[in-house]
Amino acid sequence: MLKIQDIKGKYIANVLRSYGVLIALIIIIIITSIIETNFFTIGNFINIIRQVSIIGIVACGMTFVIISGAFDLSVGSIVSLSGVVAISTINNGGGEALAIIYALLIGVSVGFVNGILISLINGKMGEAFIITYGTQTVVAALALFASGGLFVAGRIKPGIYKSIGKGIVPIVIFIVIAIGMQFILTKTKFGRQMCFIGGNIEAAKMSGIRVVANRTAYFMISGLLAGFAGIVLTSRVISSNPAGGMGFELDAIAAVVVGGTSLLGGNGSIVKTVLGAIILGVMRNALNVLNITAYPQMMVTGVIIILSVSLDILNRKAKEKELANEKL
């Protein structure tokens, strides 16, 4: 016989586990709002989401790659290179449309190289790690090469390119991308195959999924979004920096992990990643508002990453236990 208290306890535990990240976000917001009145304003929240949107776009692509059981360390340098090329195209009179096309093309091509190499050698996480680190090095070098290692101020006239990073436009773009990606993930064959490949690549192969083509596509999507993030970034700051996207890959992975997508592959969600990115952004902003300097902020970010993965592990263990109990 189940007691009511048991059910209640189970229910609370379930809620905590499933919505732990969301609850943590709300707690951070409440505490900071009480201490600092400047925090809980619409202006500040728009500001936070705008800051989050660039990393968020990159993190959406990263989620696809992680669900399929790999990693993409090259996205940070793709952001840098696509930004450098876009700005220099505009400055040399190539036009905005061409700049955008070049930036996206760079992202897709690097993604293609990553994907085709990793999937052809049937690479697991370790190989993906090394190969995308290799392309990261190469692309970062190309960004330095293309810019001569210098900051370049963009001579951008008011137009499409300039408006991409203005006001709430990056936020709208981020939301549209996230909804589109979530749709692909949950409602299309392509998305379901992604989970299958991440869960068991050998079984996926046996059942006739074209693993090489699919895996290459995930990396191309990740590269494409990183190229797009480069456009948004340079449009916001109206200049390009050959190291502008440095470290974005780690921030993106952090957003995915904090959101609760498991690094083991096989499942995950874009909604979770968006939440993860927002949590990290809110936290950074809260620490800023509370006058905590950059260095302790780094430490807090690290601790939060560890706590959120621990939560994921606890979650999984509890689920396994429940399954075992049900079988009995």
Add this chain to the structure above:
Amino acid sequence: MKSYSITNDINNKLVIFLKKRAVTVLLLAFIVFMVISKPSFYSWGNITNILTEMSVYGIVAFAMTVAIIGGEFDLSASSIFGWATVFFISITNTLGLIPAFFLTLISGILMGMVNGFLVSKVKLNAFVVTLATMTIIKGLTFFYTGGSPINTSNETLIAIGAFNVAGITLTPIIFVIALIVFILILAKTRFGRNIYATGGNYHVAKLTGINVDYYKFIIFVIVGFCSALAGILLCVRVQAGSALYGKDLALYAVTATVIGGTSLSGGNGGVAKTVIGLLVMSVLFNALTLLGVEGYFQQLIRGIVLIAVIIIDTVIKKKNK
């Protein structure tokens, strides 16, 4: 007919040798090419230079090799290294050289223990854990120094730094000692064999009664210790500490290990192989610098070499199977 079969046999053996040691052969060919085209490459000064350059990071690469054999990964080595340089110099300035030496090593071990605990007991993914501790330790180091590098004018330290035998300083000597110790531990002790077993097949190792979690734990302690030791050795050379030192150390160590031929899937490989990987990287960069190749271009070549090696490695392994 017999002579035919012998040559055939030799041919086969040669092919197998070339396949197994492709990287070594390429390295030797490259060295021969450099000796012929650039006489300055073959000077004692340049050779000791290459040795010293590779020794500091090399010690960490050995520890990383042990970690990879055990089936794990440690990104935090970079931050521990940077922390060690800063902490060692600041304690040298306050408490003196000997306390600084021991306290720095202890701090490295403690950081490794945190990583090891989170991976072996809490069962977290090593990549995420060490990514997080990397950030935490880097933040701590910046916080400790306020972001600026610190230096020392401790005379004993300067004297130790200047000590050399025919141009060979303390660092390569410790590098060789570390190499021998690691080879002996991995090949000749039960401890070493158990690390191979743990990395090769975690569940089988567990079923045969090996305390697998202990080995997963100790791997990170070894990396922490070696990173701190390497940090101290850098301080001996440059008498300064900075949070920015060792920024690319962890990935360098992983690269050297993989180029050497230790598989990322764990359970096989060895530190002697990693020496080849270290040589490839340091000889290549030394040569590129001597040939006057620009910085960006060097970085480009480094990336391409890395990708090429891992692909060749996997393709050859597949064929051998």
